[in-house]
Amino acid sequence: MSTPASTGPAGTAATADAPPRRRIGELDAVRGLALCGILFVNIPPIMEMRGVVDQQVLPGKHFLDLFVQERFFPIFSLLFGIGFGLFLLSAGDRHPRPRVLLARRLLVLFAVGLLHALLHPGEALTPYALFGLVFLLPLSWANRWVNLVLGLGGVGAALVLFGGGLPLIPGLLVLGFALARLGVPQALPRLGWPVGVVFALAVAGAAVALPVQEQDPLSAGFGTASGVAGLCLATAYASGLLLLLRTPLRGVLGAVLEPLGRMALTNYVTATLLLIPLGHLAGLPGSSAYGAMALLAAGILLLQLGWSRWWLARFRQGPLEWGWRCITWWRVQPLRR
Template structure:
């Protein structure tokens, strides 16, 4: 359970005094990386592209499909945990705020489902209401064990995929309870060790998955490979962010990660009309699909950087926060609370 010993019940919303909350840049970068990968696997089903085993879709099955979705799910769990921990210090009813936040996400997800059946936001909200709210009363060790058990069970019986959402959200929630996100700068050797172990597990799992390509995404080997590669990608990026590459990687990934909700939704709004315009609908033109994805990501990086130069959050992130706190909060940089 979150420690309530230091709770201030003053109902003060974030940024109400005009000060921006400090962000965890590594989380934004990892979230941005996840969004990039998700876009590549979302375009084919959105445009009903031919999924025959051509080289590009086969490559995506091995290294992208179900590799970035777990990262996105885990980070949503972390985000809910960080939010609730922060809300304890600002409201007498933090769980009411979390409930409102989840219901707002559910509404947005259901609207998004109209254009993108199978999208992630509505399941995140429903799992949050069913699992995270009750488990917010539980000890952090209990949540860690529950999350790990749910992940293991989904991999063993369902091959991961959407079935992994409860475990990943709960596990991420527990990581926030342990304050792992803010400890990242001090976890260099631990991150390197996890990177080595996850990579060692991913290699044989990928080899086994490749023996049964028709069941990619539905088999245990595919789920294990996806989970191991997801951990490898997370820890690999965290290690790269400790090198001189930090400035370049952070400059590209952090802005789109800070506006993850806005960019996730707007990607759908861009893919459908542009994909039809260039003839990708029901085609197998995967080369053009890659170019479309890269073009959308370039636009999102540029517009995220420009937007965040003037505003504190993305437009959907801001609206989500206003609904959560049920008041209009400042958006423009330098503005005081309404």
């Protein structure tokens, strides 16, 4: 897998072994938060749990519909777009053909997603990879402001035409891609009041959209009101966390969420490997035991937190992240610290 170093655009040796750019702790923390929420969403469909009895939504399912379902995958999607954008910027400093590396990175993600889908048919990695190949690669030649407009337009069109869900992913990926190219992630530590304004607007939007969603609880997740509420709450969760990271709580929140976020791909896949046997042991398949489901999700997250902290104290990346990087650059990368 090893190849000779290429000559970069500036005439220097372009290599994957060059010192990586500083990690953005805020992004890792928000990614960790999204990972936590997505696990609570994924367990019921994988375990085929019942959410409605006699045309009444069960309390546990109702809570998830209001505050979790469709509320964390937009964050995850946006962050994947940001990650691809940051990768393209970084690869452009080290390799003469960064888009080739991005294409390879997306193809590897697609392969991982196909394998993951054998256990979790509704998994997100495959559509991220496909939409990345279809939209992000061509748009990498477009002006970053064009990317921003197209991303916002794609999100709006998906809400109007489909009410959210899977059609939101292309717009969110392009929007995140544009934000990365505009330098927004690097500026997060300096953005105070703008994040506060976004948080206030998101909370106000959710306060309007949630009562509308409540008028038809059996259709939660399938209508425009639910999609708008989901985007508003996703924005409120992410921006609210960014505000908390500017307080003395940064130490605690960072210690919990950043390790999970730094190993998001590994933790996303291994959560499925854990929840299937443990869910059967807990008797979740076909049940309505949402309390047991919540305990299982919390237990898996605690296990992954301990595992992530232990691993990252010894290694630079999670195992899947490392493999992903090795194949992307087509050479074995250093792993141990």
